[in-house]
Amino acid sequence: DIQMTQSPSSLSASVGDRVTITCRASQSISSYLNWYQQKPGKAPKLLMYVASSLQSGVPSRFSGSGSGTDFTLTISSLQPEDFATYYCQQSYSTIPYTFGQGTKLEIK
Amino acid sequence: EVQLLESGGGLVQPGGSLRLSCAASGFTFSSYAMSWVRQSPGKGLEWVSGISGSDNSRSYAESVKGRFTISRDNSKNTLYLQMNSLRAEDTAVYYCAKEDSNWYYFDYWGQGTLVTVSS
Numbered sequence: 270d271i272q273m274t275q276s277p278s279s280l281s282a283s284v285g286d287r288v289t290i291t292c293r294a295s296q297s298i299s300s301y302l303n304w305y306q307q308k309p310g311k312a313p314k315l316l317m318y319v320a321s322s323l324q325s326g327v328p329s330r331f332s333g334s335g336s337g338t339d340f341t342l343t344i345s346s347l348q349p350e351d352f353a354t355y356y357c358q359q360s361y362s363t364i365p366y367t368f369g370q371g372t373k374l375e376i377k
Numbered sequence: 378e379v380q381l382l383e384s385g386g387g388l389v390q391p392g393g394s395l396r397l398s399c400a401a402s403g404f405t406f407s408s409y410a411m412s413w414v415r416q417s418p419g420k421g422l423e424w425v426s427g428i429s430g431s432d433n434s435r436s437y438a439e440s441v442k443g444r445f446t447i448s449r450d451n452s453k454n455t456l457y458l459q460m461n462s463l464r465a466e467d468t469a470v471y472y473c474a475k476e477d478s479n480w481y482y483f484d485y486w487g488q489g490t491l492v493t494v495s496s
Binding site: 303305314315318360365367370371 | 485
């Protein structure tokens with residue numbers, strides 16, 4: 270199985286801050302990397318797909334980059350509604366799909 | 378508008394069975410692969426099982442292989458997960474998710490249904 274490792278596991282930041290979350294795959298996954306946002310009690314929501322493509326309706330302050338094994342999700346200017354848990358997921362190997370352990374973004 | 382609505386969760390004793398359903402609308406259901414993803418309380422996301430649009434391919438996580446069966450009824454636009462020999466570690470919120478055809482990401486998710494395995 271392809272292991273996905275996110276860092277940090279948790280992060281405290283303020284409204285207006287620039288934040289970067291990193292995801293590393295245990296082997297090359299080309300650009301088959303996706304990011305999800307999850308708020309408490311809600312289903313995950315797709316933010317970015319294929320490493321750097323923004324899902325329709327997602328604000329442009331979100332961006333993604335990377336290929337191979339190293340990827341980042343950046344939020345350029347944090348808004349109050351961005352405080353949530355973020356997960357990366359690889360879709361290069363579909364059996365099984367694997368997720369990172371999550372990064373909880375909290376208000377400082 | 379794409380909608381996925383899970384049902385069938387509840388409390389079940391260890392060793393018991395449960396069948397989850399996911400009613401889909403707003404897209405051509407038979408054209409898309411679907412998956413079940415679960416989340417144990419306070420934990421991360423775990424892919425459980427997937428099925429192709431035409432039901433010619435099914436796959437499972439090792440943790441549920443031999444105990445869970447995924448299926449679909451394209452005439453009813455419904456996805457199922459039959460869960461047998463349930464264990465305490467299967468306790469989780471179970472989400473159904475629609476897969477993109479080209480890059481295999483999960484573009485739509487249901488609201489989830491809670492399965493609790495406890496005596």
